[in-house]
Structure formats: C-alpha cells, structure tokens
Amino acid sequence: MESCGPGYASPADAIKAPRETLLYTIAIYTGTGIQKPDYLATVDVDPESPTYSQVIHRLEMPGIGDELHHMGWNACSSCFGDAGMSRKYLLLPGVRSNNIHVVDTATNPRAPRLHKVIEGAEIRAKTNLSGPHTVHCLGSEIIISMLGDAKGEAPGGYLLLNNEFEIVGRWESSMGDIKFGYDFWYQPRHNVMFSSEWAAPNTFMPGFDLEEVGHLKYGRELHIWDFERREPVESFYLGEDGLLPLEVKFHHDPDSTHGFCGAALSSNVIHWWKDDVGNWQWEKVIDVDNEPHPEWPIPVPGVMSAILVSMDDKYLYLNNWLHGDMRQYDISDPHAPVLTGQVWMGGLLGKAPEVNGVKMAGGPQMFQLSLDGRRLYVTTSLFSTWDNQFYPEIRERGGVMVMIDCDPENGGMTLNPDFVVNFGKEPNGPSRCHETRYPGGDCTSDIWL
Amino acid sequence: MAMTTYRVTLANREDATFEVEGRRPLLESLREQGVDLPYGCKYGGCITCAAKLTEGIVNQRRQVALNKRQINAGYVILCVARPMTDITLEIGVDSHGDLYRNPFLDPPKHHEPKAGIAEQRLDDGP
Ligand code: FES
Numbered sequence: 001m002e003s004c005g006p007g008y009a010s011p012a013d014a015i016k017a018p019r020e021t022l023l024y025t026i027a028i029y030t031g032t033g034i035q036k037p038d039y040l041a042t043v044d045v046d047p048e049s050p051t052y053s054q055v056i057h058r059l060e061m062p063g064i065g066d067e068l069h070h071m072g073w074n075a076c077s078s079c080f081g082d083a084g085m086s087r088k089y090l091l092l093p094g095v096r097s098n099n100i101h102v103v104d105t106a107t108n109p110r111a112p113r114l115h116k117v118i119e120g121a122e123i124r125a126k127t128n129l130s131g132p133h134t135v136h137c138l139g140s141e142i143i144i145s146m147l148g149d150a151k152g153e154a155p156g157g158y159l160l161l162n163n164e165f166e167i168v169g170r171w172e173s174s175m176g177d178i179k180f181g182y183d184f185w186y187q188p189r190h191n192v193m194f195s196s197e198w199a200a201p202n203t204f205m206p207g208f209d210l211e212e213v214g215h216l217k218y219g220r221e222l223h224i225w226d227f228e229r230r231e232p233v234e235s236f237y238l239g240e241d242g243l244l245p246l247e248v249k250f251h252h253d254p255d256s257t258h259g260f261c262g263a264a265l266s267s268n269v270i271h272w273w274k275d276d277v278g279n280w281q282w283e284k285v286i287d288v289d290n291e292p293h294p295e296w297p298i299p300v301p302g303v304m305s306a307i308l309v310s311m312d313d314k315y316l317y318l319n320n321w322l323h324g325d326m327r328q329y330d331i332s333d334p335h336a337p338v339l340t341g342q343v344w345m346g347g348l349l350g351k352a353p354e355v356n357g358v359k360m361a362g363g364p365q366m367f368q369l370s371l372d373g374r375r376l377y378v379t380t381s382l383f384s385t386w387d388n389q390f391y392p393e394i395r396e397r398g399g400v401m402v403m404i405d406c407d408p409e410n411g412g413m414t415l416n417p418d419f420v421v422n423f424g425k426e427p428n429g430p431s432r433c434h435e436t437r438y439p440g441g442d443c444t445s446d447i448w449l
Numbered sequence: 450m451a452m453t454t455y456r457v458t459l460a461n462r463e464d465a466t467f468e469v470e471g472r473r474p475l476l477e478s479l480r481e482q483g484v485d486l487p488y489g490c491k492y493g494g495c496i497t498c499a500a501k502l503t504e505g506i507v508n509q510r511r512q513v514a515l516n517k518r519q520i521n522a523g524y525v526i527l528c529v530a531r532p533m534t535d536i537t538l539e540i541g542v543d544s545h546g547d548l549y550r551n552p553f554l555d556p557p558k559h560h561e562p563k564a565g566i567a568e569q570r571l572d573d574g575p
Binding site: 030031032033035064065066067094095096097098120130148151152153201202205206207208209210211212293295296297298299300322384385388389390395 | 485487488489490494495496497513514515516518519541542543545548549550551552553554
C-alpha cells in the first residue's frame with residue numbers, strides 16, 4: 001500500500017521499519033526533593049553516534065510538580081490511510097497537576113519543543129475529571145483515561161480532545177458499574193475496548209497500602225466496552241487472580257480477539273479471547289509466585305506493573321518490579337505461554353544490585369520494545385510515592401535505563417553491556433525515568449483499523 | 450478589622466519563622482515569602498506538598514490525599530491547610546520519613562500478601 005498517513009500499513013510493515021535512533025523518556029523530579037520541573041529526555045540510541053547511550057536533550061515542563069507518567073501520540077497507524085494526519089505530537093499528562101503537555105517532536109526530533117499546555121484546572125472544571133493516565137489516538141481525536149473525578153474519587157472517565165488539542169468533553173456515554181479506571185486498548189474490527197482498574201487517585205496518591213486492597217479500594221475487574229456506543233457491556237471479576245489489573249494489550253493483528261492484562265499485585269497474566277460462539281472468555285496463563293525476603297516478615301509479590309506484546313504477537317514481556325526481573329514468554333499459543341528469557345536488574349531480592357556499573361535503586365518497571373523485536377529499553381521508576389515507599393534509596397541514586405537484547409527467532413534475552421543511561425547523574429540531580437517512546441511509533445501505541 | 454496572623458516555625462530550616470494569615474493556605478503564604486516548597490495539584494489531592502506538623506493546630510478539612518495513619522503521624526497538606534494557632538512544621542521531602550510504610554517490611558496485622566487478601570479481610574472481620 002502507498003504510504004500516506006502516519007505509521008505503517010500493517011504490523012508486518014512496522015517490523016520492517018528502520019531501526020530507532022532516538023527515543024524519548026520522561027524523567028521526574030516530582031516527589032524527589034529536587035525543586036525542578038519534570039522533563040522529556042531525548043536519548044541517543046544510534047550505536048554509530050558519538051553520543052550513543054546519553055541524554056542529548058531535555059525539554060523541561062513549564063512548572064514543577066506535574067509527575068509526568070505515561071504518554072501517547074496524536075496519531076498512529078490507525079490513521080495510516082489519512083494523508084492529512086502525521087505523528088507529530090507527543091502528549092505528556094501530569095498525573096498530579098492534571099496538566100496535559102503537547103510536545104512537537106517532528107520539527108526537530110532531537111530537540112522536541114512545547115506546543116501547548118491544556119491546563120489541569122480547565123480539565124477539572126469542564127469535565128469533572130482528574131488523574132490522566134493512558135493516551136490513545138482515535139482517528140483525528142485523542143482519548144485519555146482519567147482515574148478520578150475532579151475531587152480524586154473513582155471511577156473518573158475518559159477525556160476527549162480534538163486534533164487542535166481542545167477539550168471536547170467526556171468520551172464515554174456511560175461508565176456503567178465500573179468502579180475504577182486505569183489502562184485501555186481497543187480493537188476496532190471487533191468493535192471492542194478493554195479497560196482495567198487501578199484505584200482512585202485519593203487511594204494511590206498517598207502510597208500503596210495492602211490493607212486497602214482488602215477493603216476493596218483497589219481494582220480486580222476487567223471491562224469490555226462496545227467501542228462505538230462508548231459504554232461498558234460486560235465485566236470479568238478476576239478476584240484474587242487479578243488484584244490490581246493494570247496494563248491491557250490486544251494482539252497487534254487487527255483480526256485477533258486475543259489480549260492480555262498484567263495483574264500487578266497478584267503478579268499474574270490474564271488472557272482473554274472471544275470463543276467460537278462469540279462469548280468473551282478469560283483465564284490466568286502466568287502466575288509469578290511471591291518470594292521470601294531475607295529480612296522481611298511477609299513474602300514479596302512480583303508487582304507486575306507492565307506488560308508488552310511484540311509487534312509480531314509472538315512474545316509477551318513482563319516485569320516484576322519488586323523482585324527485579326524482566327521476563328520474555330513465547331505466546332504463540334496464547335493459552336499456554338512458555339518462559340523463554342529472564343534478566344535480573346535491581347529489585348529487592350538482591351540478585352542484581354549493580355548493572356553495567358550502575359548501582360540500581362528500583363527494579364524493572366516500564367519498557368519499550370523496538371519494532372523489530374530485538375531491543376528492549378527498560379527503566380526503573382514506578383511512581384514517585386511508591387518509589388519512595390519501596391526503594392527509598394532512589395532519592396539519591398535516581399532511575400536507570402538499560403537495554404536488553406532479545407532474540408525474536410529463538411527466544412531469549414540478555415542484558416546489553418554497552419548501553420546504560422544513569423539518570424542519577426543528571427545535571428539538576430538524580431531524576432527518575434519512566435515511559436519510553438520512539439519517534440516512529442512503537443509496540444505500545446499503534447492500532448490498526 | 451485586623452486580620453489574624455500566626456507565626457510558622459520551620460524546624461528543619463534552621464527554625465526560620467514567618468508570619469502568615471489565618472485565612473490563607475500555608476503553601477501560598479510560605480511560597481510568597483520565598484520558601485521553596487514542593488507541590489503538585491494545589492487542591493489537596495496528590496500528597497506532594499505534605500509536611501509534618503509538630504506543634505499547633507491547622508484546619509485541613511479540604512485535603513483528600515492523606516489516609517488516617519498519615520494524619521495520626523502528624524502530616525498536613527500545605528496547599529489547603531490553614532493555621533489556627535502558631536505552628537511548627539518540618540517541610541519538604543526530607544520530612545516524609547514516616548509518610549510511607551512498606552507493607553511487606555512493616556505489615557499491618559491479619560495479612561497475607563497474595564491469595565487470601567480479600568477473603569482474609571472478609572472472613573476475619575475487623
Ligand atoms: S499540592 Fe497536591 S496535595 Fe498539595
């Protein structure tokens with residue numbers, strides 16, 4: 001197909017795209033004690049470049065205290081057929097300030113610039129929403145999951161922006177009986193969206209409290225939406241197998257109904273699909289056991305805060321933030337994943353306290369896979385209050401980005417010895433890196449119609 | 450009518466003192482006088498501006514970020530808290546030592562970390 005709009009004609013075409021040479025990751029000072037704005041860091045990942053494995057540009061946000069977290073593109077492969085669209089803007093919401101920063105990455109990809117800020121106060125006043133999280137584009141519009149109402153109570157809803165980045169209002173026509181929001185992913189050919197549950201901002205902002213899980217203040221359900229009617233139609237009660245169901249990913253293949261969710265506290269992967277008679281089904285396919293800690297009275301859960309599906313839908317990657325390992329599973333049979341790779345980096349179990357000469361604080365947390373499935377970039381910070389709670393030494397050491405070499409033919413992963421970005425050495429003091437994206441699209445953004 | 454002012458002492462800033470108005474949030478009054486304080490949402494919802502109150506009384510009715518344990522440990526949310534007496538505060542992230550508890554290192558009673566969390570609570574009762 002002739003390339004016209006942004007992205008690629010198909011996942012197979014995306015895999016063949018040129019290798020990434022730059023990546024963007026957010027880095028935060030919010031909650032670290034350093035009174036500086038959070039920023040978007042450009043990292044040089046071109047091995048031929050003299051500044052390989054270094055931060056080459058920092059775009060500071062206008063004020064302090066945003067807590068940049070996840071981010072998303074204004075357009076992806078879902079607009080491939082639209083020559084009027086381009087992947088030009090990266091949206092960076094601040095979870096604490098509610099400000100949404102629109103950043104132009106196209107004019108100068110090495111040095112992105114701020115294009116516009118949608119003020120948090122305006123979002124709260126016009127839509128009664130707060131706590132922005134996942135950003136997905138949707139044709140020429142953008143939807144953002146918002147975890148709370150203007151007072152920080154659940155369930156929040158979905159903010160809809162137009163392509164001028166103006167507030168249109170609420171995307172959903174109803175939240176049904178949904179108790180909490182978090183992540184979402186849609187699969188247009190099946191007119192379906194899946195959404196997951198973390199907790200109300202008023203619950204997760206003060207730090208993680210196990211007691212509140214027992215008090216049902218954290219999520220344990222997945223929700224299936226009629227995407228066109230913009231309302232939930234069915235829910236899966238996952239119970240103890242699905243405590244804190246966070247990231248949801250469909251297969252990239254637009255015909256597939258298979259998808260996965262990582263339940264962070266249960267440290268399980270939930271698989272869903274549509275069966276032969278057209279009913280949605282779910283099952284637990286991966287279960288990471290809690291591990292004893294040498295000095296602590298309670299075994300530590302993995303805390304699987306993120307999952308990722310490779311562009312060819314063959315591998316699923318997951319992290320155990322508290323244990324300290326990244327894993328690769330072959331999901332050729334989505335009902336029966338097979339563990340094919342594991343790398344230790346940081347974590348509480350003491351298995352890899354130092355990586356490529358950098359003393360780790362934190363564990364593997366967010367990651368982004370190259371389109372060809374060969375390079376996995378991993379960062380270590382989760383959320384400032386939770387970092388401070390579980391890895392207090394991160395205040396002095398900051399976050400780290402490493403690269404894991406992945407073998408998409410035979411499976412397997414190894415830590416790359418030549419790449420490490422130590423955010424503990426940033427000019428304004430130790431910052432913490434989180435989500436990563438590439439200028440040309442990545443494995444956690446693009447959806448095909 | 451003369452406005453009511455109170456004296457704020459910052460214990461971890463060499464006992465620096467400031468006069469502030471009783472009807473205005475502490476974050477605003479202190480920042481105006483040059484105190485560098487962390488903040489995020491400015492409406493009491495994100496805990497970023499938490500400080501430890503070691504003497505005196507504030508009104509922080511509008512805060513929604515702190516849980517009961519944190520309030521009992523003396524934490525106050527400066528972006529919405531207003532002084533009702535002279536007060537002493539420890540400010541900034543260096544005052545956050547008791548703000549967070551690691552539930553696996555220092556667990557509350559009656560807990561299992563994985564399977565059984567929900568049932569345990571429901572079966573055991575309070
Ligand atoms: S600034 Fe968010 S609670 Fe005060």
